[in-house]
Amino acid sequence: SGGIPLWIFLACIGCTFLNLYLVRSSFPSTSTSNSKPPTYDVLEGLHRTGQLPRPNQYIGLDRVNRTQYNSPAPPPLINYPPILTQVSSEKADFVFPDDTHRWLSWWGSVAPDDRHFVVNETTNTIAQFRVHDFGMSSCQIVINIPPQSVIDTITPAFEDQPGDKKVYTIQPNHRVPVNIWRLKATKGLDVKSLSYNNRPPRDGLIETVYVEVGKRAETQRFACPDDTLQTF
Secondary structure, three states: OOOOHHHHHHHHHHHHHHHHHHOOOOOOOOOOOOOOOOOOHHHHHHHHOOOOOOOOOOOOOHHHHHHHHOOOOOOOOOOOEEEEEEEEOOOOOOOOOOOOOEEOOOOOOOOOOOOOOOOOOEEEEEEEEEEOOOOEEEEEEEEOOOOOOOEEEOOOOOOOOOOOOOOOOOOOOOOOEEEEEEEEOOOOOOOOOOOOOOOOOOEEEEEEEEEEEEOEOOOOOEEEOOOOEEOO
């Protein structure tokens, strides 16, 4: 008495199984022995869903009169790039491995945020950001290298991989110029196929910053509209 009718409960169960079937059917088949591991198929499916149109999440917020309520300006937010990978002119077709420390647990895939930032004469690092919060549409790129005293205390990322530790090849008191270019990329990058040959084209130089140990390098601020992808 007063509970949920049985037909509503059964309808919910049926819709759940239908959704699971539709999601599974959208991924490539993994029935052959030469196919890739299922984990990568799931990532490819998630990449395809990331190409879908994104509706406005902030309906009506642009009509709010903030000055009427004397609202203070929000403090800056740190936004880390979900994509940070490399391409190399020496190996133009090579796809650099991504998320190499990912492992499968009982609760799903665990992906430590431990990725490489490499810039030299032949290797470029590509970073893609998603601008999230409403009204936070003024951005700047920051590269922050800790002081040498902190670098010396950094331990290996994984104890079973003693040679796999965070390495900084910038010498103390040495400034390294890094050119930061905006790239023409309106959709999410697929790190499973990204190479030097198919990298997004440049759309203009943002700034040249000088990176050194113990210092914070940052660009001038630039416009970054809400919920857009910013690729550099």
